[in-house]
Amino acid sequence: MVENYAVLPCNGLDKCAxxxxxxxxxxxxxxxxxxxxxxxxxxVSEAKYNKIASGHPLLVIDGCQTRCASKLAAEKNxxxxxxxxxxxxxxxNNVELKNNLRLLENENTLIEIIMNGLINAEDRVTPISDxxxxxxxxxxxxxxxxxxxxxxxxxxxxxxxxNDCWAYVIGNRARIGVTDFVQQNLSDILYVTPPDIGAxxxxxxxxxxxxSSKSVFEIVSPVSGKVISINETLEQKPExxxxxxxxxxxxxxxxxxxxxxxxxxxxxxxxxxxxxxKKVEDFNV
Amino acid sequence: xxxxxxxxxxxxxxxxxxxxxYTKCDYCMECVKFCPHKVFEIRESEEIKLIVRNPNNCVxxxxxxxxxxxPDALSFPDKNxxxxxxxxxxxxxxxxx
Numbered sequence: 001m002v003e004n005y006a007v008l009p010c011n012g013l014d015k016c017a018x019x020x021x022x023x024x025x026x027x028x029x030x031x032x033x034x035x036x037x038x039x040x041x042x043x044v045s046e047a048k049y050n051k052i053a054s055g056h057p058l059l060v061i062d063g064c065q066t067r068c069a070s071k072l073a074a075e076k077n078x079x080x081x082x083x084x085x086x087x088x089x090x091x092x093n094n095v096e097l098k099n100n101l102r103l104l105e106n107e108n109t110l111i112e113i114i115m116n117g118l119i120n121a122e123d124r125v126t127p128i129s130d131x132x133x134x135x136x137x138x139x140x141x142x143x144x145x146x147x148x149x150x151x152x153x154x155x156x157x158x159x160x161x162x163n164d165c166w167a168y169v170i171g172n173r174a175r176i177g178v179t180d181f182v183q184q185n186l187s188d189i190l191y192v193t194p195p196d197i198g199a200x201x202x203x204x205x206x207x208x209x210x211x212s213s214k215s216v217f218e219i220v221s222p223v224s225g226k227v228i229s230i231n232e233t234l235e236q237k238p239e240x241x242x243x244x245x246x247x248x249x250x251x252x253x254x255x256x257x258x259x260x261x262x263x264x265x266x267x268x269x270x271x272x273x274x275x276x277x278k279k280v281e282d283f284n285v
Numbered sequence: 286x287x288x289x290x291x292x293x294x295x296x297x298x299x300x301x302x303x304x305x306x307y308t309k310c311d312y313c314m315e316c317v318k319f320c321p322h323k324v325f326e327i328r329e330s331e332e333i334k335l336i337v338r339n340p341n342n343c344v345x346x347x348x349x350x351x352x353x354x355x356p357d358a359l360s361f362p363d364k365n366x367x368x369x370x371x372x373x374x375x376x377x378x379x380x381x382x
Contacts, residue, residue: 066355
């Protein structure tokens with residue numbers, strides 16, 4: 001059961017998804033011990049909600065990908081513990097949203113589906129196993145641009161794609177994550193959407209998202225495989241990606257399905273280091 | 286500004302760019318503000334106010350602009366087909382020496 005959250009919904013009155021966000025937030029507070037933060041009032045007068053916001057983990061409900069509620073949370077320096085995006089939920093549950101601003105059968109069905117999911121959900125706070133930490137023995141090459149330092153691990157078991165993601169391959173498994181280029185570009189990372197455990201991922205397929213107040217980054221998997229674990233610590237501490245995206249900030253672990261073929265489109269340290277340096281120069285990170 | 290090759294393949298041989306669904310686009314221009322590669326261009330005085338101006342600047346496999354598009358008006362080619370095509374081109378390049 002999702003309980004004891006401060007719920008910050010989108011309240012967009014010009015979209016169906018906004019109306020659904022609002023209704024879902026109300027239901028979450030009626031049916032469980034959660035407390036609502038009105039985004040409109042919070043923006044102009046935060047004092048009313050400071051206590052709720054600081055005393056509870058935050059559940060953000062975005063209506064659409066404009067992410068107004070997430071952006072408001074970032075503006076107010078709130079850490080997001082859980083997030084729901086209505087348009088994504090609608091897609092995942094094959095519910096078609098139209099332009100109506102009143103809630104009709106479809107919209108109420110979707111709210112019920114999401115509510116049931118949240119009521120039945122375990123409140124996941126699982127400590128990460130230390131097992132993989134013993135595998136780390138990375139040696140880094142670094143370069144600096146202004147105040148920003150960029151590291152790239154030199155170990156030959158680490159492969160990169162040109163989308164600034166890495167795979168640390170051990171046997172038939174790979175741990176994956178993003179490089180310093182991504183975390184420096186995004187700056188303070190506020191939320192990570194991990195892939196589903198058990199999901200099949202194609203090479204260059206999406207294997208989660210990282211979000212900061214500046215932007216959203218789709219993690220482009222360097223390898224194909226099945227997700228066998230995720231870094232659950234990131235749910236509470238997404239800032240680990242800023243601290244070290246190669247070690248404590250890893251994203252997921254995959255059981256590899258066709259690494260020999262994937263390797264054709266991957267590069268090693270030497271090439272990636274040069275590519276990253278050029279990107280940093282081009283974009284003046 | 287843009288990379289001229291991706292995985293050793295000339296960028297203009299790779300079909301990877303956003304397509305704008307004008308029936309959904311509300312010209313909020315969030316994509317223009319978001320994309321650092323200047324893929325989009327605003328045409329304030331035209332009827333169609335937003336176009337994909339520099340498709341080859343688009344980073345292959347990046348779909349980030351579609352993630353921030355509120356009205357869900359941006360789409361991309363199929364990643365698997367693009368991956369296969371890149372592999373084919375690389376093989377052709379190898380066999381041509």
